[in-house]
Structure formats: structure tokens, C-alpha cells
Amino acid sequence: MTSCRLCGSTSTASVVDLGATPPCERFLTEEQLDERELTYPLHLRVCTSCWLAQLPALITPEETFTEYAYFSSYSTSWVEHARSFVRDATTDLRLGPDSFVVEVASNDGYLLRHVVSQGIRCLGIEPSANVGDAARAAGVPTHTAFLDPRTGAAVRAEHGPADLVVANNVYAHVPDIVGFTKGLRALVADDGWVSIEVQHLLTLVENVQYDTIYHEHFQYYTVESARRALGSGGLSVVDVELLPTHGGSIRLWARPAEVAGEPSARTADILAREKAEGLHELSGYSQFAARVALVRRSLLSLLIAAAERGETVVGYGAPGKGNTLLNHCGIRPDLLAYTVDRNPYKHGRYTPGTRIPILAPEQIEIDRPDYVLVLPWNLRAELTAQLSYVGEWGGKLIFPIPHPEIVEVKS
Missing domain, CATH: 3.40.50.150 (Vaccinia Virus protein VP39)
Known part of the structure; x- marks a missing residue:
């Protein structure tokens, strides 16, 4: 990033570098799975003159x-x-x-x-x-x-x-x-x-x-x-x-x-x-990047431990924020079999980068997974109520932010 888009200053400092990921809303059709997928750096910096935190404008609106x-x-x-x-x-x-x-x-x-x-x-x-x-x-x-x-x-x-x-x-x-x-x-x-x-x-x-x-x-x-x-x-x-x-x-x-x-x-x-x-x-x-790294390690440890026990984990939601989390953590279908979403537009598609299938919400009741990773964690109250049926078979919810947390629900 050469200069601040608000004040024009060239003095910026790194906040966190999340590597390179595809744009979060470019969901893939099955036909696109064998095609090239473009990725872009995801590096947040802050201007030390006007204190606007910003990403380089690598893709256009x-x-x-x-x-x-x-x-x-x-x-x-x-x-x-x-x-x-x-x-x-x-x-x-x-x-x-x-x-x-x-x-x-x-x-x-x-x-x-x-x-x-x-x-x-x-x-x-x-x-x-x-x-x-x-x-x-x-x-x-x-x-x-x-x-x-x-x-x-x-x-x-x-x-x-x-x-x-x-x-x-x-x-x-x-x-x-x-x-x-x-x-x-x-x-x-x-x-x-x-x-x-x-x-x-x-x-x-x-x-x-x-x-x-x-x-x-x-x-x-x-x-x-x-x-x-x-x-x-x-x-x-x-x-x-x-x-x-x-x-x-x-x-x-x-x-x-x-x-x-x-x-x-x-x-x-x-x-x-x-x-x-x-x-x-x-x-x-100054400490933000280190705290991000801790979330990543903790979530991966939780998912890997579940896989080693033979337990199943699926996702709920396919929001933009979820795709940043999945890509940064390197979560693939071996750790998250699929995710579901209420939006029919996304059904039958795959998450960008991580290629996780997106299905209809009803699939959770059919498969009865051990854990549901809630990707739109900001809707915690709403989704805890919506997913209370997971408790019928002893399933639990996982909320990844601000730190990975396993939550028991009652049906």
C-alpha cells in the first residue's frame, strides 16, 4: 500500500497479515472446481497520520x-x-x-x-x-x-x-x-x-x-x-x-x-x-497479530482433536467472515465436512479457496453431526435458538470468536 486513501500519508504500520485469500463472496460452482482461482494479499495496515485502518484496493467494487x-x-x-x-x-x-x-x-x-x-x-x-x-x-x-x-x-x-x-x-x-x-x-x-x-x-x-x-x-x-x-x-x-x-x-x-x-x-x-x-x-x-495466531491454533487444535476421535463437524452459514476464517486457518473438508446456509443462491456451490460444499440447512438434521461450527458468530443468540435441535442427539455448537468455545444446547 503506497499511501493512505484518506489523508494521502505514506506512513503506515502493519496490524495483521492474513496471507493471500480469494475474495470472500466468490463462491464456486462445481464446474469451477478445476479452474484457476485468484488470490489476493489480505494485509491490514493502519495510517499513523489519520489512524484509518485499511487494506489495499486490490479488487474493485x-x-x-x-x-x-x-x-x-x-x-x-x-x-x-x-x-x-x-x-x-x-x-x-x-x-x-x-x-x-x-x-x-x-x-x-x-x-x-x-x-x-x-x-x-x-x-x-x-x-x-x-x-x-x-x-x-x-x-x-x-x-x-x-x-x-x-x-x-x-x-x-x-x-x-x-x-x-x-x-x-x-x-x-x-x-x-x-x-x-x-x-x-x-x-x-x-x-x-x-x-x-x-x-x-x-x-x-x-x-x-x-x-x-x-x-x-x-x-x-x-x-x-x-x-x-x-x-x-x-x-x-x-x-x-x-x-x-x-x-x-x-x-x-x-x-x-x-x-x-x-x-x-x-x-x-x-x-x-x-x-x-x-x-x-x-x-x-501491537499485540493483535499474536492474538489472531492464538485463535487460529486453538480452533485447529479443537477440530483436529475431533477428527482424531472420529467425530463429525459441519458448519452453519457461509458468510464473508467465515471464508476469511476458513482460509486463514487452512480448514478443508477433512475437518469441516460441509457448511449450510439459508440462502438458496449458495446451495450446491463451494466456499472460495477451501472448497467446502454448501448445502441446505436441513442436512444437519439428516446427518446429526457431533459439532456445528457457527461461522456467523455475530448472530449468536439468534443461531443458538435456531440450532437448539442439535441438542436432541447430544450435538454441540462451536463459536470461533473471540476464542473457540464449545457450547451445549438444549432442544
Whole structure:
């Protein structure tokens, strides 16, 4: 990486090097198993000038998101999270029939469908044609495009300024942070609001959530680095909420700088906590790589011991984070016979790099494995309940992060 994509500094430091892996959402068909599979370095560094943690932009958003394998609506808890957000935002911002809401990276309409149900005018901006089609089929108006200043200005000219712009789990996915942020500013009304949810680098470091490092995540934010990034496009953070989603996220509330005013007290509190944990200097990152290595060795030891006892282990889920974990640990079908996923798009395909078959969830009840390795560990409560039937035959769950843990479940 030659320079920081936010401030341009050439002074960066290594946080963790995870080797080289294929892009995490490039699931393989059976016909592709004998074809060449490209891999790219996965090396997280932090800029020592603005403290933005980042990966080199080795693949483009167009390569990842023109057709996308992730459909948000397959997570029950995530849909409920979106419903609650829309309910609260509608009340707090006094949104009504005359309001306009835009969501960037709106996926399959998981959030905006709740806006539609309230009779509020809205529009999704979604680059992936296949998931955008699913949104339109669900009654959510969706424009297929990547956000940049030109797209933002065109949408504003056609539909008017947005009272609320939502950008959940996309601010990490854009290599051109400044251009994307200017696109947000172009969309939002001069007295409007922008709400961004993104994983918090603080919890990533604290809980060794290294599997959330993958190529489509170009950067990882503290509140401090997010403030700098939003400022590059004329937006100012006015409030921050800590969320449990994705293992620990921040919801940034921002407004055009001209009307933002002073940030909230809890914004200052979170900034102080980040500073106390050393994330505004190098000290906070110094032991991360060693802690990642310990997770890898511990998980492999657990899986190898199970195999030597003749016990069976299968996976649950095929998320992007799971593919980072599987590739970094070198887990193959001899240790994980298969994984399952609720998304039919992935059925009959194979995980990138590790070539583990992806089947329908019903396969677990048929085979009755001894252990189920839960790859979307961030949905622990939801999936522990969903997989409680595993306890009927004495099966157990394995959660790999922040450290490998075997969990007994009751049916």
C-alpha cells in the first residue's frame, strides 16, 4: 500500500497479515472446481497520520457487487434491527408522507420495506442488479448504481433532497471514501440527517474479530477516523450510538457541517475510550497479530482433536467472515465436512479457496453431526435458538470468536 486513501500519508504500520485469500463472496460452482482461482494479499495496515485502518484496493467494487451473493433479508435479527431503526428514526426525525428517505447499498429492501409500509417516499441505491431486483419485487423503489458525487446529484435533481440518508454496512466497502462521502452530501438536504452503521474497530481489536477483515472491506473505522472521513465530504458527526450488531458496531449520526453544531457528550465519551485503548496511536495494535495466531491454533487444535476421535463437524452459514476464517486457518473438508446456509443462491456451490460444499440447512438434521461450527458468530443468540435441535442427539455448537468455545444446547 503506497499511501493512505484518506489523508494521502505514506506512513503506515502493519496490524495483521492474513496471507493471500480469494475474495470472500466468490463462491464456486462445481464446474469451477478445476479452474484457476485468484488470490489476493489480505494485509491490514493502519495510517499513523489519520489512524484509518485499511487494506489495499486490490479488487474493485464492480468486481464484487455487480452480482452479489449476500441477501440481507435471510437474517431474521437483521430485518428486526432495520424495522426498529425505521420506527425510531421516523419518530425522532418526525418523518411523514412529505419526507424522503434514501438508503445507499439498500440490498434486497430489508430496511426500506419498513419505510414503504409507513407511507414514506423512499429510494434505494443498490449496485448489485440481482439483489436490487429482489427489492423491486418486494415493492421497494431501487436505482441500480454505485454512489459517487454524480449519482448523488442526479438522484437529488430527480427526486429532491433526502431528509434522511441511510448507509448501513457500506462505508467500509468503498475505496474512494472522499467521493462516496461527497455523494452522501449531495443526497442529503441542507438541514437533513445521515445515518451510517459500520463495524467499530475498537470491538474488532478487543474481541479479535479478525475474520471480518476481507477484501470487500477496504477500511475499518474508529469514531475518530470516521469523523475525519465524513469531514472530507462536508459532513460532521453529531452523535454516535454503540450497537451490538456484527459483533460491535457504531451508528454515526452526521449532518451537513453548516448546521451540525457541537457533537454529543457520548461522542466525546467514545472518543475518549478509543484513545484510552491506544487506537489513536500504535500501541493499541501491537499485540493483535499474536492474538489472531492464538485463535487460529486453538480452533485447529479443537477440530483436529475431533477428527482424531472420529467425530463429525459441519458448519452453519457461509458468510464473508467465515471464508476469511476458513482460509486463514487452512480448514478443508477433512475437518469441516460441509457448511449450510439459508440462502438458496449458495446451495450446491463451494466456499472460495477451501472448497467446502454448501448445502441446505436441513442436512444437519439428516446427518446429526457431533459439532456445528457457527461461522456467523455475530448472530449468536439468534443461531443458538435456531440450532437448539442439535441438542436432541447430544450435538454441540462451536463459536470461533473471540476464542473457540464449545457450547451445549438444549432442544
